[in-house]
Every structure is written in C-alpha cells, then in structure tokens.
Amino acid sequence: MDSLIVSFYAFIKEITLIILPITTMLAIITFGMQLYTYFKKNSQKELNAQKDLQGDAVLNIIADEYKPLINNQDDEQKIDQNESKGSKKDGKEIHLQDIDEKISKEIISINEKLKIIDKLRDCKSMNDQIENIKISIQQYEDKYKEDFQTFHNNxxxxxxxxxxxxxxxxxxxxxxxxxxxxxxxxxxxxxxxxxxxxxxxxxxxxxxxxxxxxxxxxxxxxxxxxxxxxxxxxxxxxxxxxxxxxxxxxxxxxxxxxxxxxxxxxxxxxxxxxxxxxxxxxxxxxxxxxxxxxxxxxxxxxxxxxxxxxxxxxxxxxxxxxxxxxxxxxxxxxxxxxxxxxxxxxxxxxxxxxxxxxxxxxxxxxxxxxxxxxxxxxxxxxxxxxxxxxxxxxxxxxxxxxxxxxxxxxxxxxxxxxxxxxxLKGETLSDKLIQKNNAIQNESKTIIQLSKDYQENYQQSIQESSNLKFIVTNLLDQLQKGQLPETEVVKLKKELSENQH
Structure with a gap:
C-alpha cells in the first residue's frame, strides 16, 4: 500500500510540473494580447507613431519562450528610411498580419493545452476518490487480520x-x-x-x-x-x-x-x-x-x-x-x-x-x-x-x-x-469501480504523453465522474457498515493494486 501511495503522489507531481508553467504562460500571453488588441484599434497613424512603444510592450509582457514568434525576424522589421511612405505602410501592414497569424496559432495551441489541464484536474479528482476506497480497503484488511489474530490467540x-x-x-x-x-x-x-x-x-x-x-x-x-x-x-x-x-x-x-x-x-x-x-x-x-x-x-x-x-x-x-x-x-x-x-x-x-x-x-x-x-x-x-x-x-x-x-x-x-x-449473477459496484479505474489509469498515461487519442476519447470518462462519485460513495458506505462482501473487498484490493503498478 505504501508503494501505491508513493506512485500516486509521483503521478500528481508530474501533473503539477505540466500545469504550473502552462498556467503562468497563459496569464502572460493573455495580458499581452489585451494590450495588442487595444493598440490595434487605434488609427494606423497612431499605431505607426507608437510602433516602438507597442512592440516593446508586447515583447516585454510575453514570456521569453514566445518572443521569437514576434521578433524572430527583427532585422526585417527595420524599414529603409529612404523608402516612400506608401512602401512603409504596406510593409508594416504585412508584418502586423504575420504577427497576428502567428499569435492566433499560438493561442489555439495554448487553448488545447488548457483543455488538457482541465482534464488532468478531473482525472486527479477521480483518482482521489478511488484512493479513498484503497485507504478504506487497507483499513478493512488491517482490522480483519487483527480480529483474526485475537481470535486465534484467545x-x-x-x-x-x-x-x-x-x-x-x-x-x-x-x-x-x-x-x-x-x-x-x-x-x-x-x-x-x-x-x-x-x-x-x-x-x-x-x-x-x-x-x-x-x-x-x-x-x-x-x-x-x-x-x-x-x-x-x-x-x-x-x-x-x-x-x-x-x-x-x-x-x-x-x-x-x-x-x-x-x-x-x-x-x-x-x-x-x-x-x-x-x-x-x-x-x-x-x-x-x-x-x-x-x-x-x-x-x-x-x-x-x-x-x-x-x-x-x-x-x-x-x-x-x-x-x-x-x-x-x-x-x-x-x-x-x-x-x-x-x-x-x-x-x-x-x-x-x-x-x-x-x-x-x-x-x-x-x-x-x-x-x-x-x-x-x-x-x-x-x-x-x-x-x-x-x-x-x-x-x-x-x-x-x-x-x-x-x-x-x-x-x-x-x-x-x-x-x-x-x-443472481451480474456486475457489482466493485466491478464498475474497477472498470472505471482501469480507464482512468490508461487515460492518465495518455495525458502525460499528450496524445491526440486522449483528447478524442477521454471526454466520456470525464462526463461520468459524477457516476464514479456515486459508486465510490456507496462502496465506502458499505465498507463502513460492514455490508460489503469479503469477496468484493478482495476483488477490489487485487484489481486496483494491479492496475496501479
């Protein structure tokens, strides 16, 4: 059981390493884009007049990881002072469109990562529920052994x-x-x-x-x-x-x-x-x-x-x-x-x-x-x-x-x-929990690898989280009241532990 807990929290640590940088990056990009949109709404004349100010603001706000998206062709942004005003205007517009397209693509990419963050959060919540069952099963087993030993001795x-x-x-x-x-x-x-x-x-x-x-x-x-x-x-x-x-x-x-x-x-x-x-x-x-x-x-x-x-x-x-x-x-x-x-x-x-x-x-x-x-x-x-x-x-x-x-x-x-x-043979609550745990563990591996299959197939499991909560609540209640058959306790312990490894 100790190894299970260690593995679980290692998994949570990996999730944290993914979530924190992306969340910070999102905040920076979002604020930069708000400034960018504001300046873009001004007249072209004002935009040209404040070109240096706007460019610096965006570049300073956006994280270093994304600065190359805006100024990776910094030399090309310097327009020859001897060119005509019309040429300067056309060049600036083309350059701004290019920046706009690159930032739009990056926003789409960030949105996809945000979806993964949301799903990671849901996955962690479901893992927490299943962990409660594992803890209760261990408590059941400890008491079973203690009661048996007491009876055997006395x-x-x-x-x-x-x-x-x-x-x-x-x-x-x-x-x-x-x-x-x-x-x-x-x-x-x-x-x-x-x-x-x-x-x-x-x-x-x-x-x-x-x-x-x-x-x-x-x-x-x-x-x-x-x-x-x-x-x-x-x-x-x-x-x-x-x-x-x-x-x-x-x-x-x-x-x-x-x-x-x-x-x-x-x-x-x-x-x-x-x-x-x-x-x-x-x-x-x-x-x-x-x-x-x-x-x-x-x-x-x-x-x-x-x-x-x-x-x-x-x-x-x-x-x-x-x-x-x-x-x-x-x-x-x-x-x-x-x-x-x-x-x-x-x-x-x-x-x-x-x-x-x-x-x-x-x-x-x-x-x-x-x-x-x-x-x-x-x-x-x-x-x-x-x-x-x-x-x-x-x-x-x-x-x-x-x-x-x-x-x-x-x-x-x-x-x-x-x-x-x-x-009366049929699927028990324990069977349902084992199936859901298997799905969650498999999807968790997919999330960490950022697989496209995850984004397509995991939504249904997330939507069933309320159903999982119902199953966990009922199983915990039966365990606490001593109503869960020993056969089901043994099945849960075996299947949940094997899947964790």
Missing part, C-alpha cells in the same frame, strides 16, 4: 475437538447416513448434496419457463444450483447459502459475533428419524457436534486465499462420502442438524410458535415442515438476512420476500416438493 483452540471426540461426531453422522439416504439407490450424478452452477438457459429448461417468464425472472435470479432431492433439501439450500454469507461476505468480526452468539445460546443438536431407535438426543454428543460444526467453519474462514476457501467449502459441503480427514461428508449432515435446531429455536422464541402444529418435524431427519414460510420468515429475522422465495408453477413464477432487503440475500427456488439454490 479462542481458536477452545473450539477444536480432540481426535477421539472428532471420531464420536463422525460415527454419529455416518450412522444416520447409513440408515437413511444410503439405503436408497441414487445415480452417481445425483449423489452430491450440492451441484455446480447452471446458467440462465438451464434455469429456463429446468423449470419449463416461457420466454417471457424467463426474461422477467432474470431480474431476480439468472442462475442456480441443484441440491440433492431428499426431505432435507430446504435446509441444504438455505444452509449452503447462509454459510456462504458467513464465510465469504462477513468480515471476521461479524463472523466471530455469530459464532459467539451460537455458543452463548448453547444451541442443541438434536435429531430424530422415522426409525425410533435412531436418534441423537444426548447433551454430551450434541455439545461435541456443535463444537465440531463451528470449528469446521472457523477452519474454513481461516483460509486466507478466498478462492481456495470457496473451493474447499463447496468440496466439503457437497461430498457424500469420505475422501480425507477434512472432506469426510459430515459438513452437510452437521449443517442440516444445525439449521433444523436453529429453526426450532427461533420458532420457540417467536410469536408464531402456536401457529405451527407440526413443528416437531423441524427436528426429524428428511422430514419437511408444512409451515415452511413461517419458518423462513422467522429465520430471516433471527439471522438478520433477506430471503427471496420464488415459486414455480405452470411455466410461470411468483415471489415472496422476507426480512430486510438491504441485508445479505438468500434466494430459494421452490417447485412443489423440492428446493434449489437461486443465484
């Missing part, structure tokens, strides 16, 4: 189970799998709990949408992930998205606040099945399961490279069988049990608990609650998020929304009997 080890307890948790999850989803024959392509992203055309095909409905839907959702079709699909679709918010959007401080909140309420991790003898209803194992689940999230959040973190999370969550100590297929099961218990927790502490007559189903593995919309509404409040629920029926759709629309968003796609993960 709390990290408290969440880690020893190997024996890790095995207890794994065995409990595997026992549920063996008696439920592994009893069903499923083709390999459908075994993953969460599958890869599919685009708009696949979305249209999957939900049998008309062209008109697909185009309307694109404003809310233009891609999706399929989740495994079982009675846990709601908790899979919801849980995967909320954990993504925790791991990739929240700052480390926000992440820690959530972890501490769950730890404080001592959330149970009960789960029942349709087979009465298969259940988890023991406080000791429940405590170990919650601790194991939270530690898996902490370990993921600790991966510094956010792309590697995303890949690891998807691999762990989607896995249906054990591939390694980390990718052991347990994250899906722990997440499902966690969000079932958290749903039960928010319902029990809400005003609508008596309106849900089948809330016992919240704690039954692969069982769906018939009042899911009430559950979703309470989850949105309890987790302080925004949920869009999109229903598909007969080639059309309708949507319902829950929670604060200015918070992090979850999109749930529902077709009778099954939930999927909705995605």
């Amino acid at each position: 709390s990290y080890a408290l969440y880690q189970n020893n190997e024996e307890n890790q095995k207890k948790v794994r065995d409990a999850i595997f026992q549920i799998y063996e008696q439920t989803n592994k009893q069903r024959l499923v083709q390999d392509q459908y075994k993953l709990y969460v599958r890869q992203v599919q685009e708009k055309s696949d979305l249209k095909k999957n939900y049998n949408l008309t062209v008109q409905s697909a185009n309307q839907l694109a404003s809310y959702c233009n891609a999706f992930r399929e989740v495994r079709g079982d009675g846990n699909c709601f908790y899979t679709a919801f849980g995967f998205q909320f954990l993504s918010i925790l791991l990739f959007h929240y700052s480390f401080d926000q992440f820690c606040q959530f972890i501490e909140k769950i730890k404080k309420i001592e959330l149970p991790m009960k789960i029942f099945t349709e087979q009465l003898d298969l259940k988890i209803d023991d406080k000791e194992i429940e405590k170990l399961m919650l601790q194991d689940f939270l530690f898996r999230l902490i370990r993921l959040k600790s991966i510094e490279d956010i792309c590697a973190r995303q890949e690891s999370f998807l691999e762990q969550f989607a896995a249906y069988e054990q591939n390694s100590n980390e990718v052991d297929s347990c994250l899906y099961g722990l997440s499902t049990i966690f969000f079932r218990n958290y749903s039960n927790y928010v319902i029990e502490n809400s005003e609508v608990k008596d309106a849900i007559d089948d809330k016992i189903n919240l704690l039954v593995w692969e069982m769906e609650c018939n009042n899911n919309e009430l559950v979703i509404s309470e989850l949105a409040k309890g987790l302080d998020i925004f949920v869009q629920l999109i229903f598909f029926k007969d080639s059309n759709f309708n949507k319902r929304e829950y929670g604060n629309k200015y918070k992090q968003k979850i999109i749930l796609l529902i077709k009778p009997g099954h939930y999927n993960i909705g995605l």
Whole structure:
C-alpha cells in the first residue's frame, strides 16, 4: 500500500510540473494580447507613431519562450528610411498580419493545452476518490487480520475437538447416513448434496419457463444450483447459502459475533428419524457436534486465499462420502442438524410458535415442515438476512420476500416438493469501480504523453465522474457498515493494486 501511495503522489507531481508553467504562460500571453488588441484599434497613424512603444510592450509582457514568434525576424522589421511612405505602410501592414497569424496559432495551441489541464484536474479528482476506497480497503484488511489474530490467540483452540471426540461426531453422522439416504439407490450424478452452477438457459429448461417468464425472472435470479432431492433439501439450500454469507461476505468480526452468539445460546443438536431407535438426543454428543460444526467453519474462514476457501467449502459441503480427514461428508449432515435446531429455536422464541402444529418435524431427519414460510420468515429475522422465495408453477413464477432487503440475500427456488439454490449473477459496484479505474489509469498515461487519442476519447470518462462519485460513495458506505462482501473487498484490493503498478 505504501508503494501505491508513493506512485500516486509521483503521478500528481508530474501533473503539477505540466500545469504550473502552462498556467503562468497563459496569464502572460493573455495580458499581452489585451494590450495588442487595444493598440490595434487605434488609427494606423497612431499605431505607426507608437510602433516602438507597442512592440516593446508586447515583447516585454510575453514570456521569453514566445518572443521569437514576434521578433524572430527583427532585422526585417527595420524599414529603409529612404523608402516612400506608401512602401512603409504596406510593409508594416504585412508584418502586423504575420504577427497576428502567428499569435492566433499560438493561442489555439495554448487553448488545447488548457483543455488538457482541465482534464488532468478531473482525472486527479477521480483518482482521489478511488484512493479513498484503497485507504478504506487497507483499513478493512488491517482490522480483519487483527480480529483474526485475537481470535486465534484467545479462542481458536477452545473450539477444536480432540481426535477421539472428532471420531464420536463422525460415527454419529455416518450412522444416520447409513440408515437413511444410503439405503436408497441414487445415480452417481445425483449423489452430491450440492451441484455446480447452471446458467440462465438451464434455469429456463429446468423449470419449463416461457420466454417471457424467463426474461422477467432474470431480474431476480439468472442462475442456480441443484441440491440433492431428499426431505432435507430446504435446509441444504438455505444452509449452503447462509454459510456462504458467513464465510465469504462477513468480515471476521461479524463472523466471530455469530459464532459467539451460537455458543452463548448453547444451541442443541438434536435429531430424530422415522426409525425410533435412531436418534441423537444426548447433551454430551450434541455439545461435541456443535463444537465440531463451528470449528469446521472457523477452519474454513481461516483460509486466507478466498478462492481456495470457496473451493474447499463447496468440496466439503457437497461430498457424500469420505475422501480425507477434512472432506469426510459430515459438513452437510452437521449443517442440516444445525439449521433444523436453529429453526426450532427461533420458532420457540417467536410469536408464531402456536401457529405451527407440526413443528416437531423441524427436528426429524428428511422430514419437511408444512409451515415452511413461517419458518423462513422467522429465520430471516433471527439471522438478520433477506430471503427471496420464488415459486414455480405452470411455466410461470411468483415471489415472496422476507426480512430486510438491504441485508445479505438468500434466494430459494421452490417447485412443489423440492428446493434449489437461486443465484443472481451480474456486475457489482466493485466491478464498475474497477472498470472505471482501469480507464482512468490508461487515460492518465495518455495525458502525460499528450496524445491526440486522449483528447478524442477521454471526454466520456470525464462526463461520468459524477457516476464514479456515486459508486465510490456507496462502496465506502458499505465498507463502513460492514455490508460489503469479503469477496468484493478482495476483488477490489487485487484489481486496483494491479492496475496501479
């Protein structure tokens, strides 16, 4: 960051070296031209009589750099005293026209340089705005590292189970799998709990949408992930998205606040099945399961490279069988049990608990609650998020929304009997700022080289400076409020820094 600041101010210094001489030169030329115009308006007789006075005034006022334009043929200005008065008059007029043409050309040249000065000023203003974003990003990163180090020093080890307890948790999850989803024959392509992203055309095909409905839907959702079709699909679709918010959007401080909140309420991790003898209803194992689940999230959040973190999370969550100590297929099961218990927790502490007559189903593995919309509404409040629920029926759709629309968003796609993960892919404010910064940096180089291409192409960027200010203001506001996703912070830091070099 220090090198970026040094480079930026070196750039400003170069601009200053261009602007100051030109500005001074302009003032001198302008004043000289005013005198010249005044004298020219007098009669030719007065002009001839005061020739020496006018010539000296102009030459003394104009900077040395431009004196040759007026008297570079000083010897030719001396008219032979023996010539006739008519010859003297013609020679003087020709000479004055020549001076007038040269000065006019120089004025045009100076005006062009003044345009560059104005554009340099606008460019500097936009660079200043972008520099504010860089400073805020550095502050965000410094605090992130400080919060992480504090947590690692004080709390990290408290969440880690020893190997024996890790095995207890794994065995409990595997026992549920063996008696439920592994009893069903499923083709390999459908075994993953969460599958890869599919685009708009696949979305249209999957939900049998008309062209008109697909185009309307694109404003809310233009891609999706399929989740495994079982009675846990709601908790899979919801849980995967909320954990993504925790791991990739929240700052480390926000992440820690959530972890501490769950730890404080001592959330149970009960789960029942349709087979009465298969259940988890023991406080000791429940405590170990919650601790194991939270530690898996902490370990993921600790991966510094956010792309590697995303890949690891998807691999762990989607896995249906054990591939390694980390990718052991347990994250899906722990997440499902966690969000079932958290749903039960928010319902029990809400005003609508008596309106849900089948809330016992919240704690039954692969069982769906018939009042899911009430559950979703309470989850949105309890987790302080925004949920869009999109229903598909007969080639059309309708949507319902829950929670604060200015918070992090979850999109749930529902077709009778099954939930999927909705995605809205598009250009973010960060993307727009990066594009504008790239344009500004490229044009700045062109300005310094005084390229003609700059004068033709840069005007549009200058006209968009108010739009840039809007983008910067909104990004700064999101950074200060902790609402800018960590993924966007990382993207901004990487792209703005690379462009600066």
